[in-house]
Amino acid sequence: MTHARTGGAGHPSPHGAQDAVPDAAVAPVGSVRRIARPRQRERPAPLYWAAMKHIGVLTSGGDAPGMNAGIRAVVRTAIHDRLRVSGIYRGYQGLIDDDIVELGPRSVANIIQRGGTILRTARCDAFLQPEGRAHAADALRKRGIDGLVVIGGDGSFRGAHRLHAEQGIPVVGIPATIDNDIYGTDVSIGFNTAINIALEAVDRLRDTAASHDRLFLVEVMGRDSGHIALHVGVAGGAEAILLPEDVVPADDVADMIVAAQDRGKSSSVVIVAEGAYEGGAMALQSAVKARCGYEVRTVILGHTQRGGSPTTRDRVLASRLGFHAVRALQLGAADVMVGIDQREVVRVPLADLERNTKDIDRELMELATILAI
């Protein structure tokens, strides 16, 4: 994957570090605060920085731990760079409803450690239509917002791409979904936290599985992708990992379990991606139960994987991408996502995301099979 590399945090800034945070009057509004317009300094900014004066930020789609860290980074980088920044509530729905507040550096205090999103999120049907997007663009223009940062998943980016194509709004996406299924970035915000939460559950289930000589089918999220299942399966020492990318017929799963019993295994944990079977792990349970000698229990981890305090990795990732998204907008980027390619921040055209999918790590899958002997 070769995508445009971005500059680091140290690339030329029009502002000295000593005048980083402007004076601002803030008043609380729900969990974020409104802010009076920051005082502008006299010093002129280089031309390419000057076009972007006011940016908006929203979170969209399923929430992911680390979104708050991303909002914080966007808000504080913008203010550091002397931009105004507004938060849009409930994703694209808030844009259509004009549910927008201006933010200051203190509006995002004490949120880096919190899961969920202080801006709230929604899946917005109206934005799927050109009229909805036109309405959203009007709301941005009315408020003088020159560019938009969208923190979300591939569905949110499809909307962002159309908003740019139809209405000319500069948009930069930040990948945030526990599913980690976004093309163009090695990792998305929330994935690391989600797999660690799921892994903790698997470790607990292993204790009780071993005590009772049972088989546990553990269903993890991921919609149509198996990235969560694969990582949790490898880290949790699963007997089998069942993915939508590589569907194994239920009878073959039963055969694998029986073969493992024959090799001397007295209990087993199998990780099932929610998209692997119609009806998920519950459907698999009845098919497997009849064939193998174990008592079978099924656990669906569900939305527990989406909550909780983000890991260090997700906080750092969100902080980096939030910073780079704001800098990308100022440098004239539009219709791109900032992502990670082998530790470096890259910019990926949103159109590329529509044309490509992100495959699972086949090598990791092979490794899982070898280590399950």
Ligand code: F6P
């Ligand atoms: O995309 C994130 C995700 O958590 C998927 O893993 C899951 O399939 C879906 O969202 C659940 O969506 P909802 O919160 O609308 O039930």
